[in-house]
Amino acid sequence: MIKKLLVLLLVSNCTVLYAQTVKTDVLVIGNGASAAAASVQCARSKVKTIWAFGAIKIIANSNAAETYTINNNVNIPSGAWGEFRKKIQEVYRKKPGYDTSQYAALNFETDTAEVVLKRLTDTLKNLSLYEQSTFISIKKDDDRWAVSIKQNDKTITIKARVIIDATDSGTVATKAGAKFEAAFKSSSFNAYRTTIATGNTVFNKDYNTDSYPSYPFWSIPINAVLLKDFSNLLVTAKALPTGNNIQYLPIQLELGQGVGTIAAYCAFFKTTTQHLRVRIIQGELLDFKGYILPFTDIDPKDANWRAVQQVSATGLLKGKLNHAEFIFMPDSLVNTAQIQPVLTEIYTRAFLWFSKEKPGKIFTIGNTLSLISDYTLTDPELLNKTIQKAWKTQYKFNTDFNLNGPITRREFAVLANSYLNPFARTVDLSGRLVN
Template sequence: MIKKIAVLLLVFNCSISYAQSIKTDVLVIGGGLSGVAAAIQSARSKVKTVLIERDSILCNNLSGKAMEYVLADRNSPSGIWDEFRKHVVDRYHKTPGYDTIYNDPLKLEPSIGAAILANIADTVKNLSIELNTSFTNIVKDGDRWQVTVTQNGKIKTIKARILIDATEKGSVIAKAGATYVSNDEWKINDGTNAYRTSIAMGSFRPYRPLDTSQYKFTYIPSPEYCIPIRDFLAKGVDNLLVAGKQWRQPTNPFTYLRANLNLGQAAGVIAAYCAFYKTTTANLNVRLIQGELLDFKSCLLPFDDIGVDPYWRAIQQICATGMLKGVTEEREHHYVYTVLFMPDSIVTTAEIKPVLLETYTRAFLWFNANKLDKQFTVGNLLSFISELTLTEPDNVRKSMSRDWNSLYHFTSKFDMNRPITRREFAILANKFLNPFARTVDLNGRLVN
């Protein structure tokens, strides 16, 4: 009888132990804007995800009922931000005086914004949300992180392949023993190749008083920026990602609402990649990660003049290779800049030649064999396509003449001698040259 009781107690204790241990692919710590977005995206990328938040509600920093305006990052449709924005407009569109024009500053009550994000998260499969849950310890156990948490006075253990630190102060990084987190936002045209690995974006809009007539101000230039993959990686440990407020963002979450959602979504994709392929952050495939973000309509680069376009992805991919680059222009007020793709502008030989030579070994022979003018023509591109694809030039010309308007829906007439526009070049180069397929490292350098 005593033996039976002992066996029952052993089974009972094992059951309790099992109930207190959770195993998942990705664990997101911190239920703010970036944390919720990271958890949503990770789960949507089909890996098991757990989000823990110490408060009783998600996005607790979105509080209050007074209307707030989203001024920075308001224009470009991108991923979860665009989904969130549509929900906000649906919520308020019948409100008298509410402006639903897309490029008008988005306004909403913070509590409504928090509720919308929570509702989106509730609909996502593969996602478990644990509220009133704080972490107390983090250790690495083999290929998994073992995180001790407290929930309503009870101690639990969560084992995860990937950790995402979405806390306000980078608390997870410190607890895990990471020694450094990269903290750079890269300007679009900063002379480096970092933009080639961009997976999130944003813009800075400095505060200005409504009435400046009585004051003199000197403003720091405020360019739009992109955030490369390497800036999501903690240094000193593998499989720990960063998506919190260590990005030097201000206290008011509305100042960078879209940027926070973009940061979280990007971190979620990296985490899902590592979990799905059972690999580490030391072995990331930049193009696969960027491709997953594009699958979910999340922009890699912030072009304010490219909205709804059937070839939006082609433009993003070509510009991520550096074959075409955005043009920075001043907007609205002095020192506030926007990045434009300028789809109808003409492609110059000088801007595309360096990247073509870097990307394709046969490009050297082609440039030596062809005398080119300053402006790159439709015929020049078709000739290069013929060279790279080993297709007869006449066959390329006939095919393009047939498909120019009917398949690609270009509004111009097919003319081999006409300078090619940036949009036309992006669409055709993406399809026939496919430079986005070339592997790049975390610094944006091509890998042979």
């Protein structure tokens, strides 16, 4: 009897030792840059996160001493990509001849880049790293996913609210039974309104950029990482081109950060990918300097950067391709014909205002204040005095306040963002406005 009890105790101890179960909010699986960026974003968004990976790889099949040069997105320091680029430049700053100017191409060795990626995860209290681990299986377990991994000959079951499959080929999602094509296909022009990663360069001549929203830049919308019939399982491979190309690194980092904001939203609000609120997710992305539109002429340090991003994300102010750059043109004047259709789409009262006021070809400061007064039901004289007082002190505008003068795109973006707040209007995952 005693021997049997001893055997049972030994078996029990072995079970505890080799079959551990852990709970978390988000589990990220993958070795690359998108996995690192997603993990960091989830942790910074204050949800408990586990990153399970074998070994960090900046690019598959590379050796430690190999040197790379990235020319893509050097003038768009968006979120995780901008942070990575800055840290790489800090490492090489004292190296003779190394160019650290604002728009210089980024040069680095493989091992240095992988160390920098690892450092991004340091000191994040909500992030746990399961290094040298291998993915085994995944299954649904009530409102969570149960994922088994192997680490040091020990099987660990991780139960997470949200899974981010950041593997190169969507291994985790495929194991769960999902079927998907690499490269998201969108038939909605307005899908750019739901962007979570963006840039102003195409991937390569073989990649079908028509799969993405038809706009003069490429953007990856939220729908690109979602799986139909698979709740809270996000896949980066569904939105990325295949291939072992270092030029994809900026978008891998940006996409990872974007996916991280979606996962964090679901975990924080204890909801699912069937109930996403686009503007809250994008707002979190903007909090961490992630771009929605890849404007190269508005620096993220600019006091009006967020207002420009938010208003332009509604389609109210559209950008323009200028050679290889996508520009906002902050000092250009506002064309009435451009803003009228979107204003009447967003605000029902705008149709009546345009019919009554009949503004000219170029929108004026007076037109803008009149529209704001009509929408907010604010006394026109009081509104004029308030904005005139804040024109150069609070808003830091360079022009003189003149009701009859034309309004610049920067000025319109700031005032519209402050008083009309079009970014607050709900949009669905296809980018359509929801009443």
